[in-house]
Amino acid sequence: MTSDDKPKTGTGPAGFGPAVAHHAWRLSGRIVAGVGQLLLWILTGIGTLLRPLALKLGARLNGGPAGPGGATAPLPRWIGTWREVAGSWYFAPVTGLALTVAALAELAPSGESPVSLAGGFAVAATLPLCWRRENLRPVAAIVLGAVSASLLTGQILLVTSGFAALYTLYALGRQLPRQSAGVLAVGSVVTVAVVYLATSTLRDVPWPAVLIAVLAAIGLGDARRVVESAGRTEAEAAERTNETLTRLTAVQREQAVMRERARIARELHDVVAHSVSMIAVQAETAPYTMESLSPEARAGYSEIAKTAREALVEMRRLLSVLRADATPEPDAANSPQPRLDRLPDLIEQHRGAGGRVELAVHGDPRGLSTTVELSAYRIVQEALTNARRHAPGAGVHVDLMFLPDRLAVPVRDDGRGPSSQPPSSQTRVLRRDDPESRTAVLDPAGPTAVDAGHTRLETPEPPESGGGHGLVGMRERATMLGGRFSAGPAAEGGFLVEAELPVTREGNSTRGHGSHGSEAPPGRR
Secondary structure, three states, X not given: OOHHHOOXXXXXXXXXXXXXHHHHHHHHHHHHHHHHHHHHHHHHHHHHHHHHHHHHHHHHHOOOOOOOOOOOOHHHHHHHHHHHHHOOOOHHHHHHHHHHHHHHHHHHHHOOOOOXXXXXXXXXXXXXXXXXXXXXXXXXXXXXXXXXXXXXXXXOOOHHHHHHHHHHHHHHHHHOOHHHHHHHHHHHHHHHHHHHHHOOOOOOOOHHHHHHHHHXXXXXXXXXXXXXXXXXXXXXXXXXXXXXXXXXXXXXXXXXXXXXXXXXXXXXXXXXXXXXXXXXXHHHHHHHHOOOOOHHHHHHHHHHHHHHHHHHHHHHHHHHHHOOOOOOOOOOOOOOOOOHHHHHHHHHHHHXXXXXXXXXXEEOOOOOOHHHHHHHHHHHHHHHHHHHHHOOOOEXXXXXXXXXXXXXXXEEEOOOEOOOOOOOOOEOOEOOOOOOEOEOOEOOOOOOEOOOOOOOOOOOOOOOOOOOOHHHHHHHHHHHOOOEEEXXXXXXXXXXXXXXXXXXXXXXXXXXXXXXXXXXXXXXX
């Protein structure tokens, strides 16, 4: 094709018409856009002027949940009342009867009697709505059939009957699935077309308006169904998520308890195994160190050694079962288990981390069983760890109360902010004149402070060196010995951990301190 053969648009008579139409269309679009933009500016200006008034009106109508006098704001109160009434069983019968009465009242000006054909159609189109909640589809068949029959027989269209038909279409669209709603829309459009073609009942109403009203009613019902379905799906998903999180939290808590019990079992094994091993060794060596033993005594020592060895085997077997799911710690079996005489080192570590601590010993310090001292040490250790984690820099008060039948260990932090004074690096021991109370005060500079609103969450926490799992571990240690444990906000502020451990007296030879072993406060033993 040459240049002479190329089509020419817009230059010849054939292309002039489409070009003019195209430019006219673009010009009309610009005019419409300009008018719309002008109206938009006007509406924006009016909205800006009315915004303060709208905010005040909205605040007055839809204020907080309760006004200054304790009354609910008007709009939430009205909405709540309407929802309560709309959800009641009598809402449908009352509205259906009201619509029926309105339909009969609408017939009165035209001189139609309620017992006439028009009155029968009006009642049939409105009264069945009283039972729409229980039997929507049969009710819809009666209502829509009555409205269609009244139009096809030449009866005038009542406003109440039209409203009843549109509401019924909306209710069907809200309940039916998407495909059934589409079939309903097609059937309604066909019915409207038949009415316009066969009768002149709706000659005063433009057919596009009727079609739009019918399709809008069904569409609104379908949209409401989709929204409600999505809301139910989200609610079910949220409920499943909450159940999953609850189960996961329970599993994590159970795992934390199991790990802590395994830790406690290992520590008890290290404590008891040493004593039982010493019994076995001494029973085995006694026949060789004491030549004057009778055969019966030698047999008794041999039986003691055998029983001790069997006890060790059983203990190791039970321990392997208890800590089957626990993560082993390096060098846990070789490290000696701490007792109350190592509290000064623990407190020095706390002060070295920026904390402030005060230790007070009440009552008559004495030698306790190894399990009790180990549990008390671990409880103090976990309490100090929680104080560093949740209230860094707080002043902590640790009390050891030696009571006749138990050892009470309350640990409280003051829960205020960090002090400007640096933590003291000295340790002083003060003895009071009261013979029933001797107090060892560490860090005499006094307590400092942290956020008063801090809390302790009873959740599994990563253990520090030699520590456990926070409140879970402390509770397990106390209940294992038959004691009591509590933790929560203190009345004076801060956080309070209290443990009571039943005690049994041990002889002075147990600790090897002679007659003066009970006079020294913990930390000096």
